[in-house]
Amino acid sequence: MKTIFITCFFNLVVRNLLETNFFNLLKQQEGIRIILLVPEKNKDFYQREFGAPNIIIEAIPFRPLSKINLLFHVLFWNLLSTYSKKIHKLVQRGKDHNYLRYIFNSLIAWTGSFGFVRNSVRFLDYRFTPGGGFDALFEKYRPDLIFATDLQDLRAQEFSDSYLVREARRRGIYSAGMGRSWDSMTTKGLLRTLPNIVVVQNTNIESWVINYHGVPKNRLRVVGIPHYDDYLVGQRSDRKEFMTRLGLDPARRYIFVTPPSDIWTGDKSFNKFLFNELAKLEEQTVIRLPLFGVLETGGFKPPAGMVFDVPQNVVKLEESMLRRSDDQHLANLIYHSAVVLTSPSSIILDSMIFDKPTVLIGFDGEKAKPFWDSLVRYYEYEHQREVIKNGKLSIAKSPEEMRDLLKSYLERPEQDGEYRKRVAEGACFKLDGKSGERLSNLLWNILTPTK
Template identity: 25%
Template structure:
């Protein structure tokens, strides 16, 4: 540990989602950490990046805080397994839980264009057996797995940095990723205080994670419940803070007038529009659904002056983007359709624009993704599609398989968003919400309370309060 006259914080940035959650917007967690640096001259922050690609992408953002109180370290950590024994060990502890999400991964797969479990579907019974035998014993998860981890994983990619800086606190905001897993392991080995978060709402119900930070900062009671029930957290070791980047989404300073937004989209001043957030390869039959909705609009069945905004999937794979390009090209020339194709999270101006597209839509339609959470910040009707257009697909290829997931139980219980299983249900829901936008408003409020916690603009501040408490008591 460092001397009492100074404090050092390690923070990792190993995922684009972390940059979105904690860094890029005014008033973010990192913005408030910069103010702490100004107020406390004995405080030092060390940002850990996994490789030179991350350094090249993100280091310009931190140029304004360069100095003795701030340092960036590129600290690669091996993602690959070091040997066969380590591979077997990782397999073993990962399947100490076997949830509905795990089962889908193991038996059905999440991408219809790839075989389940990388072609190793035959291992599903083994995974189930591990969870239902060894996984029943808390002592194995909490004590034995960390003990074995240090003996199986001999490499210590962060040990030199711990020796160099002697941190007082390690903050790992992406504990689902292997990079943060190794960093958390080193902090635990060194006896350093730890804070942690998951960077997405779907990270606790897939696999078991071997290490738990001293304090987990959960975005909602929904996530806290999964942490306690699936990942062996103690109730008092999980503190609910909200979704930090929702501070930005709900900030009225960035609100565009409806007229200004409609003009930017080249829509009439009295227009209404549906926002469709694509699921790309995960939802191959979207053209059926969009084409049918456009036909209803053209026929006037959904009322006058109705338009369409499509946001294609902005995933990392080039093949997915090409898939979307082919899937949606038929709608490019439709006079009622606009596309929003720019990547936005991380770019303030583009993010402001897309948030306003969310804010002013009459109805938003998507899959079970984080986009659903972001759209639900606003009291806009939300539809979730779980049918395959005009196709009759087996469950292994059907969009229906995404609904088999523990984290959706509480979502379904709120009654919002509205889950759509057929064209008949789709028309009925669109017609009802367009006629009465306040329909089910109380259900959406229940969703925000149960699944989002608070959209009061103070989530980032709550994270900072826990950082201060960990450092100073």
């Protein structure tokens, strides 16, 4: 019997891993026992959906960070030296005008670009941060492998992925870990504890982990994005049936829109302004509201041919629950659309997978904002900038430019197709629908090495 711990502290792990071919293949391996470590408040859900004779659900209670752990938590958050993190600091400075804090945090980030500093701080963290929180589980199950699915879990709580990896290291237990999403390695802080193997989704992320986190290349494994396997090889709904269900005319094309939530714009009037500008196109439009955060419509009444798609919404991203059926619905929305209009989000990647012309929202409503407060600042993040450059994506700087770009792509959707393919290949590592299989094989081979 081989036992593996898998962390599930962030609910998007359901969409990202548990409802993909990765988990289906792993749980079918003969002689495997999987222990899912989940938040105490969500145990019933995971038990109901994933519990099985060889899959055990263990609830992990919430416990606030100790003072020493909080100190290292904040330090590692600031040690990451990327342009994305510089933008974070510019935003904070713009809000509080605290130039001393900006300079101090910038100096910390600068020191984090040196390998000896990263290694020294990791050693101190390992040496002085107290452990023992998972002792009972280690003794009960004696795992052969730890798989941390969110190495940069930013919740201010004691029992995190990095905590578990650190405990595994102290016990001499092999560990593998990965970042939750495409932006984790450039926006979420320096990796606190390095597992034996760091799993990454593509070669861009691989280079960031090497350059920004100082992880040797021989400890990295590139597998792709498991939840995109279904996008690449899965079946999509019948267009006529799907559009009729949405209340749209199947004989006409539609624009798929994912507006930014008020969290990103900081302006409750923005989306009403955006919707009114879109209505001037007189095209069928599907507007998908965000998974988390609030989006104020300001009493906007959609005209005929404009519909809202409303997923289950939560206040905090960590509580977002995107099930396989929800993800398939999102895939259908993109697949059947003629063009995509979006803001800084992973919808950019989704649309590239389906070869959809994509326009990015790059204005802030009726009045321009300074860079640190503008929507366009997000497009300067490393993960966004790489995709925008490789995909030759257009950022609409005004409502008029937005409408012109959308009209152009509606008339000639084949424009920039070769660049979209380049982005899709870069994001997925391989467009073969086998990312989940690669990840499952990787973990199983660690558990059962060839002698």
